[in-house]
Amino acid sequence: MTDGGYAAGDNPMPTDTTRTDGMPTDATAGETVPAAAAVPDRRRRRRWPLWSALVAVVLLLAGGVPAVLLADRLRGGNVGTPATAASPSENPTTIAARQVAERITAQLDRQAAALLGGDRSGFLAVAEAAAVRTDLRRRFASLRALRVTQWEARANGLPTSAGKAGEWRLAVEFRYCFVVPDCNPSPLIVDTRWRDGAEPRLLSLGKSKTAPSYGDRANGQPGSLPWEVSELVSKVGRRTVVATVPAYRHRLPGLLKRAEAAAKVADGYAVSGAAPDRYRIFYAGQQEWKRWYGGDHPEWSAGYAINVGGGHYEIALAPDSFDYGTGLDSVLRHELAHAASLPQKRDYSDDSTWWLVEGVAELAAVDGQSVARYEGLDSARRLVKGDWDGKLDSLIPDEDTSDDQVTGSYGIAYLAAQYLIDRFGEERLFAFVKAVVHDRRVPAQTSEEIFDESWASLHKKCVAYIRAAVR
Missing domain, CATH: 3.10.450.50 (Nuclear Transport Factor 2; Chain: A,)
Structure with a gap:
């Protein structure tokens, strides 16, 4: 979703999702940290243009206010950038x-x-x-x-x-x-x-x-970042960097291995064509979960991806996510797919496209398994036969939505994305995601252009597929 992630329910399954060296040793426990890449000296030497100095001299001779040079x-x-002279007035x-x-x-x-x-x-x-x-x-x-x-x-x-x-x-x-x-x-x-x-x-x-608020995190600063408020230890892989607080240092090797595997899947979901330079993943303890990125997460959240600017998303994992067993691998694939597929700009969030954002992330989470094996199918069935109004743009759950309904919403989103990729293929699905999520065009404007079919007709067929899949 907007802050894409996994939801933690009674049944810790991959569909329980939220929305989407310098230094010789580890800072806290002596663990060796790989040397950082060499970086240039960032100190700035100001070279004032000759004309600026002349302007200052003229002003002094004229009895005016001395020019104040400021970058x-x-x-x-x-x-x-070279400084400019302040106005005499x-x-x-x-x-x-x-x-x-x-x-x-x-x-x-x-x-x-x-x-x-x-x-x-x-x-x-x-x-x-x-x-x-x-x-x-x-x-x-x-x-x-x-x-x-x-x-x-x-x-x-x-x-x-x-x-x-x-x-x-x-x-x-x-x-x-x-x-x-x-x-x-x-x-x-x-x-x-x-x-x-x-x-x-x-x-x-x-x-x-x-x-x-929780729903607006994509439209402003994300709240306190992990390195602002916590002591961190980390490990770096070829595609990921994973970090946590010292108490969970022992989990880093396993987390890094699983994150690297998830990254291989997520790289295939780079809608714009360029995968992230590194996926940044932070595993939270109980206190950190309440502080990092504002701490304003739905109770059903087990992880999320959040935009921190510069084209980067950071993934936070909930304290109990390691209890999910292999479900953690699905969580990682889902969240890293958000980081790969979502646009760089902060203002992409739109509740009406929640189903598409989360559906694509769920495709990554299941990593090619059959629809029949999807663990959220029962929850999706209950929602389809219950309160769902049959509209994809109304699927987004609230902060207080029950765990089962949340899982059902993700399940329906997954089935919708599965229908589109089965029928039209990955290339056209990603083109649709780029048009709707990145470029903020409504499906009715892009459906015929990309799928050669009106959105009204395609939406009807997609919903029919969903109902048949959970029958």
Whole structure:
């Protein structure tokens, strides 16, 4: 689904789904971590154009306000863009804010270089408060465990007074990559507070803000990310990186092996043609499940995939997902298929296409098994013979929907996708997914173009197939 995933019910089956080195040893227990790929020094050297210096001299000679040079990045421009001169008539308060932002940016640049270089002391040096240093120490260890390969920080707007002399509030945008050096970085914006000086000091550091509700997570920031709030250990494979808290370190080898197998299946569901550079998978303990990504998950959720920006989805697995036995393999195939098949943009979510998003993920979950062996068939039968109105666009379950109805909804979605792929093949099904889910075109606009049949007729035949399959 939008946050695609598996639901945890009384019967832990693959259909119980939700919506969709630097560092020589593991940060917490001495486990060897593979060396991170070499990354370039991210520190920025500002080279001001000659004309900018001349403008400043002219202004000084004319008795005007001295030009204040500030990297264009402080106004949302590209990192490393040459600074431009402030207007002579610019408000003095704005000029002061720009100067503060420039000093803070220099600190953030030094901190980024320290993180990428494995220098923990340098990473912590920016902080003044002891609590912030503790927070940064944990973040440093977790980011290094995840093999951070890109880390950039820039002001998101100008700082504002924090109410005390010499203290400022500033929204900071961080952009990061894991494992892959040249990935499209994931962004997040957090609130910070600083004490100004020649080298400003960090007083408080916020966390990624949560979108308003469970159903809206694709339309905003995902909430607190695992590395923001938890100490993590990890293992890296050819297609996946798996991480958890130290208490579950012993589960990482098995999880990595199963994740790598699931990735081979999920790669075949890259609707846009490009599979993720790495699938990011986080196994949660009880407390982490309540905190990661906002913690706002339906009770029936056993896992989900969530958009973190930059074309990346992260998969969270519920604490009891290892109790599912081989069902965990289905969960992984389902969630990784979401990461491969869903669009990069955050605003794709549409309840009316839930059946298609989840149906495609269920095709990956079953991995070619026959319809007769689908474990959610009984639940689908009860729903078809019960409350279902016969419309695919009304299938999405609520947060308080019963486990059996949730499983039934996923089952119907699976049968609909199975009908389409059996009749039209993978290529045309994926073209339909791209048109409807990625490009936000309604089925009625695309059905004849892709399937040579009206959606009204095709929907009727699809529902007939579903009813026959559960008879």
